[in-house]
Amino acid sequence: MGRKKIALxxxxxxxxVLVQLIALRQLGDVVLFDIVEDMPxxxxxxxxxxxxxDGFDVSVTGTNSYKDIAGADLVVITAGLPRKPGMSRxxxxxxxxxxxxxxxxxxxxxxxxxxxxxISNPLDAMVTLFQKVSGFPTNRVMGQAGVxxxxxxxxxxxxxxxxxxxxxxxxxxxxHGDTMVPLTRYANVNGIPVLEMLERKxxxxxxxxxxxxxxxxxxKMAGGEVVKLLKTGSAFYSPASSAIAMVESILLDEKRLLxxxxxxxxxxxxxxxxxGVPAVLGSNGVERVVELSLNDEEQAALDNSxxxxxxxxxxxDRLGF
Ligand code: TXD
Numbered sequence: 001m002g003r004k005k006i007a008l009x010x011x012x013x014x015x016x017v018l019v020q021l022i023a024l025r026q027l028g029d030v031v032l033f034d035i036v037e038d039m040p041x042x043x044x045x046x047x048x049x050x051x052x053x054d055g056f057d058v059s060v061t062g063t064n065s066y067k068d069i070a071g072a073d074l075v076v077i078t079a080g081l082p083r084k085p086g087m088s089r090x091x092x093x094x095x096x097x098x099x100x101x102x103x104x105x106x107x108x109x110x111x112x113x114x115x116x117x118x119i120s121n122p123l124d125a126m127v128t129l130f131q132k133v134s135g136f137p138t139n140r141v142m143g144q145a146g147v148x149x150x151x152x153x154x155x156x157x158x159x160x161x162x163x164x165x166x167x168x169x170x171x172x173x174x175x176h177g178d179t180m181v182p183l184t185r186y187a188n189v190n191g192i193p194v195l196e197m198l199e200r201k202x203x204x205x206x207x208x209x210x211x212x213x214x215x216x217x218x219x220k221m222a223g224g225e226v227v228k229l230l231k232t233g234s235a236f237y238s239p240a241s242s243a244i245a246m247v248e249s250i251l252l253d254e255k256r257l258l259x260x261x262x263x264x265x266x267x268x269x270x271x272x273x274x275x276g277v278p279a280v281l282g283s284n285g286v287e288r289v290v291e292l293s294l295n296d297e298e299q300a301a302l303d304n305s306x307x308x309x310x311x312x313x314x315x316x317d318r319l320g321f
Contacts, residue, residue, distance in 0.1 A: 003029050003058060004028030004074065005028055005029050005031070005071055005072045005073050005074075006027065006029065006072065006073065006076070006247070006251075007031045007068075007074070007075045007076075007107075007111060008031070008033065008076050008077075008078070009033050009075060009076070009077045009107065010077060010078035010079035010080065010120070011032045011033065011036070011039055011040035011043055011062065012034070012082075012233075012236075013233055013236035014078040014119060014239050014240050014243075015032060015034070015040075015043075016043050016047075016236075017236055017240035018078070019032055019043065019044060021244045022058070022244070022247070023047055023051070023054070023058055023060055024054060025244070025248070026056050026057065026058050027058075027244075028058060028073070028074070028251065029058050029059045030044070030058065030059070030060045031063055031069055031072070032044050032060070032061070032062045032063070033063050033069060033106075034064065034079075035064065035079075036064075037064055039062070040062030040064070041061075041062035041063070043062060044060040044061050044062040045062070048060050066107075066109065066110045067110060069106075069111045070110050070111060071111065072111040072114045073113075073115070074114055074116075074117070074247060074250060074251060075114045075115070075116045076116075076117045076118075076119065076243055076247065077100075077116065077117070077118045077119060077120055077126075077130070079100070079103050079120055080092065080095070080100065080120035080121065080126070081096060081099075082121070082234040083121070083223070083224075083233075083234050084227070084231075084232075085227055085228050085231060087227075088177070088178070089121040089122045089123070089176065089223070090122050090177065093122055093125060093312060093315060093316065093319075094319060096120055096122070097125070097126070097319065097321045098321075099120070100118075100126045100129050100130055100133075101133055101321060103130070104129065104132075105133060105134075108133065108134040108135065108136070112136075114140070115140045115250055116134070116136065116140060116141050117142055117143065117243055117246055117247065117250075118130055118142070118143045118144070119143070119144050119239060119243055122177065123143045123144075124176060124261055124273075124275055124276075124312065124313075125312040125313055125315075125316055127141060127142065127143035127261050127274045128273070128313050129316060129321055138262075138263040139285040139286045139287070140285045142260050142261055142262050142279070142281075142286050143176070143260070143261030143274065143276075144242055144243045144246055144260075144261070145175075145259075145261055146172055146173065146260060146261065146277075147243075147246060147258050147259060147260075148238055148239050148242035149172035149176065149180055149182070149219060149222070150171050150172045150182075150259050151238060151241075151242060152172075152219050152238070153170045153172055153187070153215065153216075153219040154168040154170045156215040156218055156219060157170055157189070157215060160198075160211060160215060161189060161194070161197055161201070163189050167190045168187075168194075169186075169187070169188050169189075169190075170182065170187035170188075170194070171183050171186060171187075171259050171278065172259060172276065173275075173276050173277055173302055173305075174275055174276050174302055174305030174306070175275050175276065175306070175308050175309040176261065177308055177309075178220055178221075179304050179305040179308045180220055180276070181298065181301045181302050181305055182216045182219050182220070183298065184216060185295070185298070186292070194212070195208060195209075195212060198211055245258060246258060246260065246281055249281040249282065250282065250283060250285060251283075253282045254281070254282065255280050255282040255287065256280070256281055257278050257279070257280055258278070258279065258281055259276050259277065260276065260277065260278075260279040260286060261274050261276050262274065262275075262276075262277055262279045262286045262289055263286075264289065267289045267291050268291060268299075268302060270306050273306060273309055273313070274309070275305065275306055275309055277289050277290075277291075278290040278291075278292065
């Protein structure tokens with residue numbers, strides 16, 4: 001039988017936390033790849049030497065050779081530059097597209113049967129490029145953004161309402177950029193609409209709407225808020241945890257319904273673009289996209305977000321990727 005093999009491409013901030021989370025949960029053997037010499041070997045040696053105290057048995061190794069990812073069941077890609085204060089995710093397009101092209105070739109040639117989760121920004125464009133270069137079936141290529149954006153939205157709701165975040169369900173659709181679409185109407189606390197709870201709290205519909213809007217805006221800007229505080233890079237603990245939710249759903253065939261950057265084939269009126277939508281994740285990767293009814297305002301916001309993704313993909317085509 002053997003354990004699952006998980007290859008991580010990119011051994012920076014998110015890559016390092018991913019290794020540790022996978023090891024602690026014993027999800028499989030980990031190979032950490034980076035182009036920086038010795039660094040992935042050093043990080044994984046450090047984590048491996050905690051196995052006795054943490055009590056895990058999986059192997060974690062570092063490499064600078066794509067040959068070592070051979071046979072990987074799952075690949076998670078974080079290779080690429082993060083934002084600096086003042087930058088938008090889209091400013092990373094040219095640099096990270098170059099990196100993603102080489103990564104896609106490396107994965108295609110060495111782990112042709114893997115399911116792939118991409119985290120690198122600008123997310124929706126990088127997932128599109130990976131799929132194009134690798135030629136992998138689209139159910140095996142997806143991106144992580146929505147789990148994180150939704151977790152951020154849920155956190156703000158929990159803080160505002162004074163309830164456990166464990167009881168909050170809120171989802172963010174669309175591209176992973178400033179046009180993302182937090183679904184306010186569907187957000188709930190164990191089934192109770194968040195909007196209703198806000199109206200009861202403030203006894204004023206207008207005020208409740210304003211508070212909801214403020215949470216939506218903070219969610220859209222949440223990545224930038226962390227970048228501004230860190231100054232040297234972007235969020236990495238929460239993006240790693242978010243990817244782990246997807247990794248677990250796939251490796252354990254949980255069939256969780258998670259907001260995923262997946263290829264749309266007509267769903268939500270969109271054809272041929274990767275954007276964040278609810279999807280069932282299991283051992284076949286993206287097993288299906290789940291549609292839900294959107295009102296005119298929500299559909300317009302989603303269309304606007306899809307247009308932003310389209311523009312990035314066109315820019316990438318024009319740059320020759
Ligand atoms: O939710 C999300 N999707 C995201 C995405 C949330 C936060 C940050 N997100 C993006 O993830 C961010 O904008 C970056 O594009 C990636 C990785 O973020 P991280 O914080 O881990 O960046 P680091 O620490 O700079 O690590 C990137 C690593 C670094 O070690 C480089 O040496 C390596 O990528 N790198 C490469 N690895 C393999 N192959 C190539 N060509 C390569 N080039 C650089």
